Amino acid sequence: xxDLFSTFSIAASGMDAQSRRMRHVAENIANADTPGYRRKxxxxxAQLDRARGVTTVATGPVKLDRGELPRVYDxxxxxxxxxxYYLGSTVSTMIEMADAREAGRSYEANLAMFDQARQMSQxxxxxxxx
Amino acid sequence: xxxxxxxxxxxYDRARDAxxxxxxxxxxxxxxxxxxxxxxxxxxxxxxxxxxxxxxxADPHALVQALADTELAVQTAVSVRDRxxxxxxxxxxxPV
Numbered sequence: 001x002x003d004l005f006s007t008f009s010i011a012a013s014g015m016d017a018q019s020r021r022m023r024h025v026a027e028n029i030a031n032a033d034t035p036g037y038r039r040k041x042x043x044x045x046a047q048l049d050r051a052r053g054v055t056t057v058a059t060g061p062v063k064l065d066r067g068e069l070p071r072v073y074d075x076x077x078x079x080x081x082x083x084x085y086y087l088g089s090t091v092s093t094m095i096e097m098a099d100a101r102e103a104g105r106s107y108e109a110n111l112a113m114f115d116q117a118r119q120m121s122q123x124x125x126x127x128x129x130x
Numbered sequence: 131x132x133x134x135x136x137x138x139x140x141x142y143d144r145a146r147d148a149x150x151x152x153x154x155x156x157x158x159x160x161x162x163x164x165x166x167x168x169x170x171x172x173x174x175x176x177x178x179x180x181x182x183x184x185x186x187x188a189d190p191h192a193l194v195q196a197l198a199d200t201e202l203a204v205q206t207a208v209s210v211r212d213r214x215x216x217x218x219x220x221x222x223x224x225p226v
Contacts, residue, residue, distance in 0.1 A: 012195040
């Protein structure tokens with residue numbers, strides 16, 4: 001039974017990590033047109049929970065994309081230099097959409113684990129009742 | 131064959147030690163009490179987590195996890211109690 005309870009905390013940590021990832025994806029998409037914005041990424045880190053003896057997942061510090069900012073030609077833009085270019089953001093909406101979809105799928109997987117553990121412990125209790 | 135009385139006495143002594151009942155097993159009540167105590171302390175922790183997520187907007191995943199933990203712990207405790215009460219009633223119904 002203790003293992004099933006640990007499964008809850010592990011799945012919850014996975015869902016937490018994926019929702020944080022989703023949050024940064026949302027920030028990136030919201031700032032896709034912000035000049036000079038660098039896309040944010042986070043790493044996932046395996047973390048040993050010593051109190052329960054289980055390995056959960058945690059999110060690392062936010063990292064900024066180190067790639068070069070693209071030069072966008074728009075002479076009418078307020079930030080444009082004398083050649084008519086300004087520095088855009090490093091966000092690619094397509095990549096962010098793929099990332100968001102992946103975060104959603106991982107979240108669903110963790111949710112399914114949670115539900116499965118819950119059903120298992122529920123049927124164990126039902127067995128006790130009989 | 132002659133057996134010295136001192137040998138007989140020491141042998142008897144050893145036999146008496148071997149026939150002693152072992153340490154009394156932990157009583158069922160104590161074990162049950164410990165289990166219930168664990169459930170209650172778990173409930174307190176989960177209640178605090180639920181309150182924290184309601185009041186300070188803490189992680190909703192922690193809330194869901196705390197609620198699932200609480201639900202299963204309470205169901206386990208209630209099921210065990212039902213079985214104990216059932217067994218007790220069974221003893222009461224015994225024809226005397």
